[in-house]
Amino acid sequence: MLHPETEADVARMVGEAAAANTTLEIVGGGTRAGLGRPVRAASALSVARLSGITHYDAAELVMTARAGTPLSEIEAALAANNQMLTFEPMDHRGLLGSTGEPTIGGVFAANVSGPRRLSAGAARDSLLGVRFVNGSGDIVKSGGRVMKNVTGLDLVKLMAGSWGTLGVICEVTFKVLPRPEAAVTIVVGGLNDAEAAHAMAAAMALPVECSGAAHLPESLVRAFLDGRLTGGPATVLRLEGLTPSVAVRSEALQAVMAGHGTVAVLDADETSQLWREIRDVKPFADRPGKPVWRVSLAPMAGEQLVAALRLHTGVDAFYDWQGGLVWLAMEQDPEPELIRGFVKALGGGHAQLVRANAATRSSVAVFEPLSPPLEALTRRLKIQFDPQAILNPGRMLAGV
Template sequence: MRTHPLTPASEEEIAAVVADAASTATPLEILGGGTRRGMGRPVQAATTLDLSRHAGITAYNPAELVMSAKAGTPLRLIEDELDRNGQMLTFEPMDHRPVLGSDGEPTIGGVFAANVSGPRRLTAGAARDSLLGVRFVNGRGEIIKSGGRVMKNVTGLDLVKLMAGSWGTLGVLSEVTFKVLPKPETTATLVVSGLNDAEAAAAMAAAMALPVEVSSAAHLPVSVVNRFLGGKLDWEPVTLLRLEGLSQSVLVRKDKLATAMAAFGDSRLLNAQESAAIWREVRDVMPFAEHRAKPLWRVSVAPSAGHQLVAALRLNTGVDAFYDWQGGLVWLQMEQDVEDEMIRTFIARLGGGHATLVRAAEPVRASVQVFENEPAALGALSARIRQAIDPAGIFNPGRMAPAA
């Protein structure tokens, strides 16, 4: 049974909790806002370490384009402060609450621990690419600052990049330092209508090759298009191409992009309000937020392979899908079964990629491979790193473990 959560309010208190847990080999579930608690394999832990009281922005000078914050700081507070200064997180982190049905507040530590990124990741990079520094508590209860201390057996490894995407299995993030950028003056989205999945992949590839700086590219097949913007889009597939920047520049680039896309189909421009809304809905996978009992996969493949994967799956099972990242990120909602072996078999045939089971019932997540298997050599290295940083194996045990 789980005990009442521990809620340290300082880095020193976090370290004391971890040191005590390590001394008794007590496993800990590391929790920020709890909004992604239902992702990954079920954590095998008796005690929850809740970081929600360890919150607050610790350093921010807008002129330097850098912010530091305690890990439990709500993402909303980070974004509000940046917005007041005309700045933003470039990687556009997804809010998982709609598809998971969770509540609470996403935290900045959770964003980086899960390496959460949205549509602009295509050109701006992932969350880890914005992360400049970390402070964390290792499995011995020691406070570590990236770059300021060399740890035995992991010399030469980038601890900042290791912590991003580790899902709390390497250490307890206590503070993160990250870069930010000015918000674009103008955003415009060109909507190309009527393309099937293969045609959309070709159109997006052509758009990304143009010297017009498309920042995001997504395709919404006819099966999902009426679930965006409250059904205001045409009842036919649409391909979305986003331009951002100075107003005059966007105006010129928009005309060049529209001229080039005329070879693929009719196009129109969304207004600023519609543009902001539709990219939020793409980011948060809103078409698949209604039927939460259906398994949901996040698949990363080569942009040219995304539509081929969906076509192969549709011949063999019930699936709904849409595409982000120029077709390289495929969101798959399965009709009934999780179909993990089938999905990974087709991914391998198409040249490889990564599949993460974002949503499924807990018994299912306990029995299948939720995250992508690491190659043997990389898996052995990961095990050595975890042994060096968390020798007692107390952090989020089981969350990223291979299926039995």
């Protein structure tokens, strides 16, 4: 394992690996090592020692940190200034049974986002600048620390979610926001999955700015809030912001939701716990072993996917992002063809196998297979960043 301490070290080590044609697995905190296809590399490079917040001006709402900085350190520094990451990155440790400390580099390399992605965008939307070392050992920077920047090609977005296959991210600059002063959750009780999809669409059509919209079917609802959500399935809608805004919006939302089902309100503490548990996929973290899928598709198609699957196989599911993010736990086999066939028939999207053993992850396409022209484009891009394919070989796609 290589342990660079500076960006220059990374450049030198990657350059040497390229010269020797040695493949490298790129490692951060290791908590998400079980995601993606298993990497078979001759050596590993850890960015753990590239650590520390290098620039943080709370008034500017921007932070810069080295890739190996533990997320906990970043969240503590933000909390001290009453700020936060808007995209609410999921903590995969519970679901994957992994240990260690998630790093900020890993969060962006995997574009890890949570429930607030619905309203505030994904990790990629918060990322303003990045410094990385490409597969030839060149230090490259893109973007900067300003909110608006259209100067040249946006490699920042490309690096987010590239799983270390295009470059070793050394430093990231990202947008942060003040924590909302108030937060409540409106719980609409008693809806089946299809009714919930309509209720969530109705909520999102109101000018109340829901920052979370999820549906927890009856079979899973007791996994949340220590079983305190009683009364059957719960469709949950989060409102955040200034205290007077939240009060006004909560009333408006409750009035409309009363036409869909029973209505209850959770306070700020319960809201915080509930959405953390939704973010971290708690019901399936509680049940280790079963294959888990993360399916992203059009919001109204989510429940249709689950309904279609239920006619063919045993599956449990709950919904985030207004129904457009489906967390699926399979009773038996991962059934990739079945799932992807329905996703395609329902207008497209993508299914990622999030939890499965390494053997399964080697034999099943973990990420949604790309259309032939997109796969060709992906391979051409990879070569332009990492000509010898030494970085995280095979993590996303054979050869990429």
